[in-house]
Amino acid sequence: MDAVNGLIRTRMASEHAPRIPEVTAHLVEAGGKRLRPLLTLAAARLCGYDGQDHVKLAATVEFIHTATLLHDDVVDESDQRRGRPTANLLWDNQSSVLVGDYLFSRSFQLMVECGSLRILDILANASAVIAEGEVLQLSAAQNTDTKQDTYMQVVRGKTAALFAAATEVGGVVAGAPEDQVKALHDYGDALGIAFQIVDDLLDYGGATVSLGKNVGDDFRERKMTLPVILAIAAGSDQDRAFWKRVIDKGDQQDGDLDTALTRLAETGALEKTRDIALDWADRARAALAPLPAGELRDLLDRLAGFVVARVR
Amino acid sequence: MDAVNGLIRTRMASEHAPRIPEVTAHLVEAGGKRLRPLLTLAAARLCGYDGQDHVKLAATVEFIHTATLLHDDVVDESDQRRGRPTANLLWDNQSSVLVGDYLFSRSFQLMVECGSLRILDILANASAVIAEGEVLQLSAAQNTDTKQDTYMQVVRGKTAALFAAATEVGGVVAGAPEDQVKALHDYGDALGIAFQIVDDLLDYGGATVSLGKNVGDDFRERKMTLPVILAIAAGSDQDRAFWKRVIDKGDQQDGDLDTALTRLAETGALEKTRDIALDWADRARAALAPLPAGELRDLLDRLAGFVVARVR
Numbered sequence: 001m002d003a004v005n006g007l008i009r010t011r012m013a014s015e016h017a018p019r020i021p022e023v024t025a026h027l028v029e030a031g032g033k034r035l036r037p038l039l040t041l042a043a044a045r046l047c048g049y050d051g052q053d054h055v056k057l058a059a060t061v062e063f064i065h066t067a068t069l070l071h072d073d074v075v076d077e078s079d080q081r082r083g084r085p086t087a088n089l090l091w092d093n094q095s096s097v098l099v100g101d102y103l104f105s106r107s108f109q110l111m112v113e114c115g116s117l118r119i120l121d122i123l124a125n126a127s128a129v130i131a132e133g134e135v136l137q138l139s140a141a142q143n144t145d146t147k148q149d150t151y152m153q154v155v156r157g158k159t160a161a162l163f164a165a166a167t168e169v170g171g172v173v174a175g176a177p178e179d180q181v182k183a184l185h186d187y188g189d190a191l192g193i194a195f196q197i198v199d200d201l202l203d204y205g206g207a208t209v210s211l212g213k214n215v216g217d218d219f220r221e222r223k224m225t226l227p228v229i230l231a232i233a234a235g236s237d238q239d240r241a242f243w244k245r246v247i248d249k250g251d252q253q254d255g256d257l258d259t260a261l262t263r264l265a266e267t268g269a270l271e272k273t274r275d276i277a278l279d280w281a282d283r284a285r286a287a288l289a290p291l292p293a294g295e296l297r298d299l300l301d302r303l304a305g306f307v308v309a310r311v312r
Numbered sequence: 313m314d315a316v317n318g319l320i321r322t323r324m325a326s327e328h329a330p331r332i333p334e335v336t337a338h339l340v341e342a343g344g345k346r347l348r349p350l351l352t353l354a355a356a357r358l359c360g361y362d363g364q365d366h367v368k369l370a371a372t373v374e375f376i377h378t379a380t381l382l383h384d385d386v387v388d389e390s391d392q393r394r395g396r397p398t399a400n401l402l403w404d405n406q407s408s409v410l411v412g413d414y415l416f417s418r419s420f421q422l423m424v425e426c427g428s429l430r431i432l433d434i435l436a437n438a439s440a441v442i443a444e445g446e447v448l449q450l451s452a453a454q455n456t457d458t459k460q461d462t463y464m465q466v467v468r469g470k471t472a473a474l475f476a477a478a479t480e481v482g483g484v485v486a487g488a489p490e491d492q493v494k495a496l497h498d499y500g501d502a503l504g505i506a507f508q509i510v511d512d513l514l515d516y517g518g519a520t521v522s523l524g525k526n527v528g529d530d531f532r533e534r535k536m537t538l539p540v541i542l543a544i545a546a547g548s549d550q551d552r553a554f555w556k557r558v559i560d561k562g563d564q565q566d567g568d569l570d571t572a573l574t575r576l577a578e579t580g581a582l583e584k585t586r587d588i589a590l591d592w593a594d595r596a597r598a599a600l601a602p603l604p605a606g607e608l609r610d611l612l613d614r615l616a617g618f619v620v621a622r623v624r
Contacts, residue, residue, distance in 0.1 A: 014444055014447070017444050017447040017448040017451060018451070019447050019450065019451045020444070020447050068413075071409050071410070071413060074386075074405070074406075074409055075405075075406040075409055075410060093386070093387075093405070094386075094387040094450055095447070095450065097383050097386055097387055097409055098383070098387060098443060098446045098447045098450060099447060101380075101383060101416075101442075101443040101446065102440070102443035102444060102446075102447060104413075104416060104439070104443075105436065105439035105440040105442070105443045106440060108420065108436040108439055108440075109436040109437065109439075109440055112429065112432045112433050112436045115429055117424065117427055117429065120424045120432060121424050124417065124420040124421040124424045125421065127416070127417035127420055127421075128414070128417040128418060128420075128421055130413075130417070131410060131413040131414035131416070131417045132326055132329050132332070132414060134410045134413065134414075135326070135329040135331050135332050135407070135410045135411060135414060136329040138331065138406055138407065138410060139329060139330070139331045
């Protein structure tokens, strides 16, 4: 991880445009969990890799992630990320858009350096799924007709695609057999889904541990996340009228968030959401079976538990 | 070009997010000149290519261009593009950012399909230069201390890098000898620089033919383009005070655009800008020497004349 962090710092430099490292450093140094690059490193070593390209791939994955965060904050008009003011607030939307583009292009250069067309193919496809998921999320927002399968597609796009690519390229760079590469992909996919569902649950305070994220952000942004979808499905006609008013019409008044939290609890939507997250964490763990037993497989196993521990 | 347009239409489709083709079609169908894909096709055929990958590369180049237009319009807060309302006005900034990302990822998939690491390397580097140029432009704006070399760096980034990549990959996909690949790169680079200087000159009405672009857009956005840089360099102390007020401070009043146009004309800045553009068009033509003589080389030669004809 030290090598990854060093490479990230080197590659985010720009001789001509000092704004770039300023903006990026703000985000990269903010102490994110670096979960995705860790997945790539662990997957590669688990499959016996002893080269250095996995460091480049890990940095690639983190750059893609950081770029999407910069663009997300513009799209969501956020003012907080990881407990700090967002780049679009400190500089401007323009810088967030363009520095995001810069990081995408740097990630692209890094992966080309690894010289594997298969890895490029995996990351190109992941990029397309991510972008498609983000657009889908935008059009599904503010619409209470959104169903669970659309939500799952959004989650696959915005989160699971990069987790799955992060683990899969680790296996590919190591030259692992196909069943192990597939296992790594499936693990990353399930882990990413669990991670995002937990995130969406925590946005309604679904756990005791706070992540510095304000409860109700998704509610105020009228996002159709799993807790709301399940609450609508299990709710009464009166419930549906409530959700239509606050989500579709965006007519939100004092006390509506409290009502929402009550309805989410009383319909069992919060518990159901947690159970679905736990189920995906179990699937992630189960996917690890074809991989060589040992310390690193245990690490990935524990990581799945760690991701859902926040809502257990 | 029909094959390129067909491929563009197919690849901009998205099964899950209908917003994507809506936004993209608005821009792609708006009747842009398709200059960049034409360059790729012509370069490949000129070097004797008889395969089909040049169509994919041409579509790649147009997707990258369209993605940067979508992001530019958000950054510039534009409301007009190619004589029509911009996507950020018709939909929202969110859609422009995310659909731009989607087109980048689709372009990435297309180029991976061609299976050439060298082409991927060229396009990855071009992407980084483009993004860096855009950020540099942002920090150079509203600052009358900006010099011509910074302007040239911005132009290389925002325009010439993609022109040069468009022609270079045409040569590479054709397996052309190195001196021809270099000639194509140099031609695209010089053509792109001429093209952008002409564009910046036309923004001050530097030609008789209107392109539907409003005169004075760059002035209002306080951009440091070549005409202004030359007018400041050749101007009096009084001139510099004027430019500092309207560009650095952004204190623009009725009649200031007229004053600007007068100062640009009287300092000879408009003529000097035109001469520099013509010089780059000449350099583009000269770069063609190592390439096989014939109809396609003549086309590229005439294209250089066409690009500057708007200000001659």
